Amino acid sequence: MAKRIRRAAVLGSGVMGSGIAAHLANVGIPTLLLDIVPRELTKEEEAKGWTLEHKQVRNRLANQALERLLKQKPAPLMSKDNIALIETGNFEDDFHRLAEVDWIIEAVVEKLDVKKAVFARVDEVRTPGTIVSSNTSGISIAAMAEGRSDDFKKHFLGTHFFNPPRYLKLLEIIPTEHTDPDVVAYMKSFGEDVLGKGVVMAKDTPNFIANRIGTYGLLVTVREMMQGGYSVGEVDSVTGPLIGRPKSATFRTLDVVGLDTFVHVANNVYENVEGEEKEAFRVPEFMKTMLENGWLGSKSGQGFFLKQGKDIFELNYVTMQYEPRKKLVTPAVEMAKQAKGAAAKLQTLVYADGDRAGTLLWNIIAPTLLYTARLVGEIADDIVAIDQAMKWGFGWEQGPFELWDAIGLEKSVRKMQAEGRDIPSWITDMLADGATSFYQTKNGRLFYYAPGGYKPVEENEKVIHIRRLKEARGVIKKNAGASLIDLGDDVALLEFHSPNNAIGADIVQMINEALEEVNRNYKGLVIGNQGKNFCVGANLAMMLMEAQDENFFELELAVRQFQQALMRVKYNPKPVVVAPFAMTLGGGAEVSLAASRIQAAAETYIGLVEVGVGLIPGGGGNKELYIKRLNSLPRGVDVDYVKIAASVFETIAMAKVSTSAAEARELGFLNHRDGITMNGDHLLYEAKQAVLSMYEEGYRPPVRKKVPVAGESGYAAMLLGAQSMFHSGYISEHDLKIAKKLAYVLAGGKVPYGTEVDEQYLLDLEREAFLSLIGEPKTQARMQHMLVKGKPLRN
Numbered sequence: 001m002a003k004r005i006r007r008a009a010v011l012g013s014g015v016m017g018s019g020i021a022a023h024l025a026n027v028g029i030p031t032l033l034l035d036i037v038p039r040e041l042t043k044e045e046e047a048k049g050w051t052l053e054h055k056q057v058r059n060r061l062a063n064q065a066l067e068r069l070l071k072q073k074p075a076p077l078m079s080k081d082n083i084a085l086i087e088t089g090n091f092e093d094d095f096h097r098l099a100e101v102d103w104i105i106e107a108v109v110e111k112l113d114v115k116k117a118v119f120a121r122v123d124e125v126r127t128p129g130t131i132v133s134s135n136t137s138g139i140s141i142a143a144m145a146e147g148r149s150d151d152f153k154k155h156f157l158g159t160h161f162f163n164p165p166r167y168l169k170l171l172e173i174i175p176t177e178h179t180d181p182d183v184v185a186y187m188k189s190f191g192e193d194v195l196g197k198g199v200v201m202a203k204d205t206p207n208f209i210a211n212r213i214g215t216y217g218l219l220v221t222v223r224e225m226m227q228g229g230y231s232v233g234e235v236d237s238v239t240g241p242l243i244g245r246p247k248s249a250t251f252r253t254l255d256v257v258g259l260d261t262f263v264h265v266a267n268n269v270y271e272n273v274e275g276e277e278k279e280a281f282r283v284p285e286f287m288k289t290m291l292e293n294g295w296l297g298s299k300s301g302q303g304f305f306l307k308q309g310k311d312i313f314e315l316n317y318v319t320m321q322y323e324p325r326k327k328l329v330t331p332a333v334e335m336a337k338q339a340k341g342a343a344a345k346l347q348t349l350v351y352a353d354g355d356r357a358g359t360l361l362w363n364i365i366a367p368t369l370l371y372t373a374r375l376v377g378e379i380a381d382d383i384v385a386i387d388q389a390m391k392w393g394f395g396w397e398q399g400p401f402e403l404w405d406a407i408g409l410e411k412s413v414r415k416m417q418a419e420g421r422d423i424p425s426w427i428t429d430m431l432a433d434g435a436t437s438f439y440q441t442k443n444g445r446l447f448y449y450a451p452g453g454y455k456p457v458e459e460n461e462k463v464i465h466i467r468r469l470k471e472a473r474g475v476i477k478k479n480a481g482a483s484l485i486d487l488g489d490d491v492a493l494l495e496f497h498s499p500n501n502a503i504g505a506d507i508v509q510m511i512n513e514a515l516e517e518v519n520r521n522y523k524g525l526v527i528g529n530q531g532k533n534f535c536v537g538a539n540l541a542m543m544l545m546e547a548q549d550e551n552f553f554e555l556e557l558a559v560r561q562f563q564q565a566l567m568r569v570k571y572n573p574k575p576v577v578v579a580p581f582a583m584t585l586g587g588g589a590e591v592s593l594a595a596s597r598i599q600a601a602a603e604t605y606i607g608l609v610e611v612g613v614g615l616i617p618g619g620g621g622n623k624e625l626y627i628k629r630l631n632s633l634p635r636g637v638d639v640d641y642v643k644i645a646a647s648v649f650e651t652i653a654m655a656k657v658s659t660s661a662a663e664a665r666e667l668g669f670l671n672h673r674d675g676i677t678m679n680g681d682h683l684l685y686e687a688k689q690a691v692l693s694m695y696e697e698g699y700r701p702p703v704r705k706k707v708p709v710a711g712e713s714g715y716a717a718m719l720l721g722a723q724s725m726f727h728s729g730y731i732s733e734h735d736l737k738i739a740k741k742l743a744y745v746l747a748g749g750k751v752p753y754g755t756e757v758d759e760q761y762l763l764d765l766e767r768e769a770f771l772s773l774i775g776e777p778k779t780q781a782r783m784q785h786m787l788v789k790g791k792p793l794r795n
Contacts (some may be wrong), residue, residue: 003102003131003241004102004644005102005131006029007103008031009104010105010106010107011104012032012034012107013033013034013035013065013088016165016679017065017107017108018069019166020481021086022083024195025081025082025086025185027196027494027640031086032089032101033089034062035061035090037052037058037091037092038057038058038634039755040052061090062455062710066086066114070083072168074166075166077491078166079663087608095121095125096593098125098126099127100458102131103132105135106122106135107135110136110138112143116146119132119145121146122150122373129151131154131158131187133159134158134159135161138207138211138212140204140206141175141204145178150178155179155183157184158173158202159174160172160174162392165483165640168392168395169196169392170198170388171199171200172208172393173187173188173202174204175201184438189460192460193678193679196602196678198681200380201381202379202389203588207265207268208394209246209379209393209704210390211388214390214393214394215269217368218254219266220367221224221239225317227414227641228346228356228360230356232251232304232315234326234328236249236251238328238357242336243345243349245394246394251303251305251314252304254304256298257297258299259290259296261302263283263291264286267279267281270283280371282374286320289628295315311326314327328357329760330356332349332353332355332357336348339742343407347407348697349361349362350412359737362415367421369400369403370416370423373424373427374572382448383399383450386400387398387399387401401448403440409436409438413427424517435453441471442466444471444472445468446468460681462686462688463677464688465530466529469485473486476492479506480511481503481504481505481507482498482507484513489523489688490690491526492514494510498539499531502537502538503538503588504539505561508558511565512565512568519572521576522574523575524574524576524694527595529579529595530684534582534583535580535583535585537587540783540787543558543783544780546558555771555774556767559619559771562619563620563766566590566594567759569592570595571701571704572701575691575694575699576688577598577687577688577690577691579600579687580592580603580604580606581603581604584607585608586607586609588606589608590608590619590621591606591668592616593621597690599674599675599683599687600675601659601676602676602677602678603680606661607655607669608622608625608651612655612782613783614734614776614781614782614783615774616742618770619633621652621764622648625651625669626645628671629668630644631671639708641754642713645718646710646714646721648746649718651667653722653739663678706758708754709749709756709757710747710748710752710753711746711747711751711754712747712752712753715749718746719740719743722735723736737773738773741773745765745766748762766770781793781795
C-alpha cells in the first residue's frame with residue numbers, strides 16, 4: 001500500500017516547481033522547496049558582506065521563488081498565509097531531508113541526463129516507500145528510472161501538472177511498467193480528492209496526451225494560416241470562444257505560454273516520431289526567426305502581438321513587421337454568433353463551404369480530429385482520457401471526440417472521405433456497426449465508444465452531473481429561474497438557471513417553494529448549480545427599469561420578498577447548505593450568508609459589490625456579514641462593536657471580493673464551520689454530505705435573538721473615515737452619500753452603543769437605504785453603465 005502523503009518536497013524552484021509547492025501549501029501540505037547552490041554573489045549580497053557560505057546565499061534561488069509567489073498574478077497561493085507551509089533549502093545542505101517526506105516531486109531543467117543524476121541522488125536518501133515523481137512535460141518516464149533501485153521504480157511515476165498549477169485542472173499521471181498499481185491508484189485518488197485535480201492516466205509517449213494533441217493542433221493552425229493567406233489576428237478572432245476555446249485563442253495562447261517553451265515541446269515530439277508525423281511537428285522558419293529575435297511573447301514584451309499604449313498590433317509573419325490587428329468577418333461567422341448552442345455554432349462554421357472562416361476552421365479541425373483518432377490506444381487507453389485532457393489542460397469546452405459528435409460523425413466523415421483524407425479503420429468499423437456517436441447517455445449514465453461497443457465512463461463517486469440527474473430522475477418543481485431536483489439520499493437541490501444565474505422574482509419564488517417541499521419530504525436542501533458562476537447578483541436590468549419607471553412600490557415589495565425568503569433559509573427547521581463557486585456576488589453572497597452552512601469551492605470569488613452600482617446590499621447582506629463576524633469571536637472576550645462594524649463597512653464600501661475561498665474566510669464570509677472543496681467537481685457531493693451530517697446530528701436552526709450594534713458612536717467613526725476619503729479626493733460626493741447610508745445601516749441607526757435590536761429592524765433600515773439610493777439619478781447612471789460597459793462608473 002502506498003504511503004499517505006503528509007509532507008512533500010519539490011526539487012527545482014522555477015515557475016513550475018514553485019507553483020507546485022504553492023498548490024501543495026494551498027491544500028495544507030508542508031513542503032520543502034530545494035534548488036541548486038549559486039556559484040556567484042549578487043551585488044546586493046556583496047554589499048551586505050555575505051560570502052558564498054552564507055545560508056541566505058545558498059538558499060537564494062528557493063527564497064527568490066518564495067518572494068515571486070507573493071507577487072505573481074494570478075496569485076499561486078490561495079492565501080498569503082499559506083507561504084508559511086513552504087520551507088526553503090538547497091541541494092547540498094538539505095538533500096538528506098528528503099528522507100523526512102512522503103512525496104518527492106522533481107521539477108528541474110528538461111534534460112534527461114540532469115534528471116537522471118538528480119534521481120540517482122534521491123535514490124540514495126529517500127526512505128523506502130516514498131513516492132517519487134517527475135513533472136516533465138514530455139521526457140520518457142521509463143528512461144529516467146533506468147538504473148534505479150527496485151523500490152524506487154515501484155514508487156516512481158510521472159505527475160505532469162499544467163501551468164499555473166493552482167488554476168489549470170489537469171494532472172497527467174504516467175506510470176511505468178514497474179510502478180506499483182497501488183501507488184498509481186493512490187496518486188489518482190490523492191490528485192482528485194486532495195489536490196482537486198482532474199486526473200488523466202497517460203501512456204509514456206512523447207508529450208503524453210494534452211501537449212501532444214495541443215501542439216499538433218497549433219502547428220496545423222499555423223500552417224493553414226500560411227497556406228490560406230490569413231493573418232495572425234484573423235486566426236485568433238475565430239479560434240477562441242466562437243468554437244469553444246479560451247479567449248486567448250491560438251497566438252495569444254502562444255504569447256502567454258512563451259514561444260521558447262512551445263518550440264521546446266514541439267521539438268520533443270519531432271525528435272521522437274517518424275515520417276509524416278515528424279513533418280507535422282516541424283516548426284516554421286518564421287517562428288525560428290522570432291526565437292532568434294527574442295520575440296517570445298508576454299515575458300519578452302512582444303511575440304505574435306505587440307501592445308503599444310492601448311493599441312494592439314499583430315505580427316505580419318511575411319514581412320516580420322507589426323501591423324494593426326485584423327479580424328475575420330464572414331457570413332458564416334455572423335451566422336454562427338446567432339446560432340443557439342455549441343453544436344449549432346460549430347456546424348454552421350465547419351460546413352460553410354467557400355466561406356473564408358469556414359474553410360480555415362474545417363482545415364484546422366478535420367486533421368486534428370483524425371490525428372487524435374489515430375493516437376487512441378497509443379497515448380491513452382480510451383477517448384475519455386483524451387477529451388478530459390484537452391478540456392482540463394487547454395481549456396477546450398469540448399474534447400476532440402465530443403467536438404466530433406457536435407459536428408456530426410457521419411456527415412464529417414463523408415466530407416473527409418470526399419476530400420481523400422485517411423480515416424482510421426476503427427472509426428469506419430464503428431460506423432459500419434451502426435454506432436454514429438462517440439458518446440451516449442442512458443438513464444443518466446454516460447457511455448463512450450470503444451472497439452466492441454459502448455462502455456460506461458468511470459468517474460469518481462463524488463462527481464455529480466445535474467443535467468444527467470435531471471434526465472434520470474426528472475425535476476420536482478421548476479420555473480424559468482430555478483429547478484428543484486432530487487439529489488438522492490433524501491436531499492434536494494435547488495439549481496439556479498436564469499441568465500447569469502441573476503436573482504429575480506422567479507428564483508425568490510422557488511426558494512420559498514423549495515423550503516416547503518424540503519420540510520415536508522426531505523432531510524435538507526443544497527443550493528447550487530453548475531453554471532459558469534454561482535450567481536452574479538440580482539437582476540440589475542429589471543431593477544433599473546422599475547426605478548426609471550418610478551415603480552418603487554414594486555421594488556420595495558421585491559426587496560422585502562427577497563429578505564423574507566433569505567430569513568426563511570436562515571431559520572429553516574431543516575439544514576440548508578449553499579455551494580458557491582466562481583463569481584458569487586451581491587445577491588449570490590447574500591444567499592450564501594443566510595445558509596446553515598456554506599460549502600465553498602476553493603475557487604470562490606465572493607463579495608457584496610452593490611456599492612459599484614451606487615447601491616448597498618438589500619437582501620440582508622449587511623446584517624448577515626456583521627452577525628457572522630460577531631459570531632466568529634471567542635466567547636467571553638470583550639467585543640468592540642465599533643471595530644466589528646467598521647471592518648464590515650470597509651469590506652462592503654470597498655466592494656472587496658475574495659480571490660479564493662481561503663481569502664473569503666479571512667474576509668469573514670466563511671467561518672470555521674463552513675467547508676472548502678478543492679475539487680469543483682466534488683462540490684455538490686460534499687455539500688450533500690454536509691446536509692446529511694447536520695441532519696443526523698439532530699440539526700436545530702439558530703435561535704432568534706437580538707443583535708448588539710455600534711449605534712451612534714459607530715456611525716460617527718465610520719462616517720469620519722468616509723469623509724476623510726472624500727476630502728482627500730479618493731471618493732466622489734455620491735460615494736460619500738452611499739457610505740453614509742451604509743454606515744447608518746451597519747450602526748443600527750441613531751441608537752446608543754451596545755443597543756440590542758431586532759433583525760427585522762436592521763432589514764427595514766437596509767431596505768429603506770437601498771430604495772432611497774436606487775431612486776438617485778447618479779445611481780441609475782451607474783447601473784446603466786454597468787449593464788452597457790460591464791464596469792463601474794465613477795460619478
